[in-house]
Structure formats: C-alpha cells, structure tokens
Amino acid sequence: MRGIEKEERQRLGRLLETMSQDEVMAMIPQFFETETGSFAADPGQGGRRLGALVFNIERGVNLQETIDFLRYSEEIRPYDIIFANELDDGMLRSHDKCVAREIAEALGLNYAWGLEFIELANPEEPKGLHGNAVFSRFPIVWAETFRLPEENNWYFDRQKRIGGRNAIFVKLDVGGKEVGAVSIHLENRTDGPGRRRQIRAILDEAERVFPGIPVVMGGDLNTNTFDGRSVPAIQFLSDHVSYLQDQIEHVEEYEPCLQDYLAAGYDWREASWDRTAYAAGERRLDTTGTRRKPLPDGSDLLLRLDWLLPRGFRVLDNRTVSTLAKDCGFAPEGSALASFDKKELSDHNAVWALLELE
Secondary structure, three states, rough: OOOOOOOHHEEEEEEHHHHOHHHHOOOHHHHOOEEEOOOOOOOOOOOEEEEEEEEEEEEOOOOOHHHHHHHOHHOOOOOOOOEEEEEEHHHHHHHEEEEEHHHHHHOOOEEEEEEEEOOOOOOOOOOOOOEEEEEEOEEEEEEEEEEEEOOOOHHOOOEEEEEOOEEEEEEEEEEOEEEEEEEOOOOOOOOOOOOHHHHHHHHHHHHHHOOOEEEEEEEEEEOOOOOOOOHHHHHHHHHHHHHHHHHHHHHHHHHHHHHHHHHHHOHHHHHOOOHHHHHOOOOOOOOOEEEEEEEEOOEEEEEOOEEEEEEEEEEEEOOOOEHHHHHHOOOOOOOOOOOOOEOOOOOOOOEEEEEEEO
8 A cells, every 4th residue: 555755644643633533534545445466376166164264463573474374374274264453564563564465475365455553653664554454265356444433542642643443344256155254453442332332333334235145254353341441440450360351251241242243143152162162062152362461470461352253154163273482383494483483473362263154
C-alpha cells in the first residue's frame, strides 16, 4: 500500500488534537482500501473440508521464522485460510517489509490486507502502516476493509497512532462454492460491552454481504475479560492470577460478544472445546492461553484472546498450537526457525481447526 510522507503523517496526527478520529481518517483514503495479491499457483478443486488458522504474528518482527513455522509445523496443517492480525508494512521493527505480501509470496497464497493504524511514535518509519489480513489458497473474488466503531483513540496512547480496529471481509471461490471469511481484531483498550458494540457491527455487515452462505470468522478478539483501560483492574489481576483464570474459564460471562456470536449461528464452542474432554463425553472450553502477557516476576499471564467462529460448518478437530521457540523442534536444520534464539515467535499462540461444510 502506498505510504504517506513523514511530515504529512505527523501533520495529520496533530489534527486529532482538535478533530475527531473519523474526520481525520476520512482524509486518508488508505484506511478504506484493501490491498490484494495472488500467489496461489493451483487452488485445486476444493472439497468439503477446510483447514482454518488464526495467528496474531506480532507485527512480523520475526518474519522469516514465522514463514518457517507456517511452512513446517504439522500441528497447523492443513490450512486453507489464515486469519492474521498485526502485519506491518514499512516499519523499521519488521525491516521495512510488507509482511502480508512476503508471507503470501513465500507460501503461495492469495491475500487481502487492510490498514488498521498509521504509527506516529517514530517519525522516521518508512511508511508506519499496520493492519490485518486474510490468506487463502482459494481465489479471493471480493474483499473489503470494514472499520469498527471507535472504542479508543490511540493518538493519546503511548503507542501514538492514527486509526482504529478493523475487520477484513472476503469472499472465496472454494471449488465453485462461495464462502465468506472475516479476519477480526477487536479493541483491547475497552471492556466487554465495547467489544460487543464492535461485534454487532461485524455481524450486521456479515448479514449484508454474506446472505445464505457458509462463513468462518477468526482473529484476536481481545477477550481479556477486563477493562483494558483500567490500570487498577489490570494490576489486581496481575497480582491475583487465580481470579483471572476463573474469568477465562467462564469467558462468555464476561465477554457478551461471544453470546452475540452464538445467537447469530457462529458456534465458537464447537471450535473451542477441549477435544480430549469432548472425546470423553464432556463439553468443556479449551482454556489453553492464546496470549502470553509478561509479568514483572518473569512469568506470563495467560489470556484466551484468539478464536475461530464458523457458521455453516461442522468442526472435526481443533487445537491451540504453541509458538514458543522451545516447541518448534520440527524446524529443519538450516532454516531460520532452527537457529532462532528468542523466547517466542509471537506473544500469541496459533489456533487451528478442521472444518467441514454442512
């Protein structure tokens, strides 16, 4: 996506001191565009089964290692659709790469990417763009970047930005059958009712653009069960982790957006059951953390933020897949991932499911 000159980015940011976010974003057409690219050599005929993957790749700072993870990990195969969050374009931290394009080209996938934020904290960023994407081995026949209701103005945050959360809507041609897919990134600097307002907007848009067809949504819903704007609440839960774990085990009681999904026919429970418990006749939420939030003592606060939400599919299998470096022993000798010396590829784990069209 084309960038904006450094001085102009800063000028536009300063307008937020006297103008609304919507007014400033309306001056920047990139927020309403969707970048697409096609690198899938052979989409195949398509079948009734689809592998779906959710992965917040933490900006693409470990880009080549992330590509190796997607290429070599058996636990996330097969994947036909990837719902990806936090992909940079023209950022120093990710080596001035268009992360979505790099991943699509390396793995032979189609992609649609939409701008979420223009980063302003470092005026020297080449472009400073950051967004979300859908990758697919099937053709993308239509794509839209859908802006979500504002729940936080990030210009006044330590991560100084223009923009706000979005969802990437695409229609896929799966062997002649139309399937809808949506990559979602909800706001973390809000509470459960705030995320619910964003999900209701997404569900309304899905009814408009995907009438009567199978749909799978996925992404980082930031279902942390607390108000991400409240420093005292975050500190309390950091000091009393047992309270948080209880909330995560009963996440639907604290995150009303999940109930809205169920009411609209998107059964996240199907894709989130503990499969071992399910085989034993129980229906229990897989409470494996999908986000590691570092604590001062060096441990991690585990949150359940990343979800797959299918409608018109039967879930055959699912799992949460670690992105800790110590769990990437599958990487072949000589690959970037095999010599990776950091703790983790991303602060999020990946979430995978095998879906079958009903």
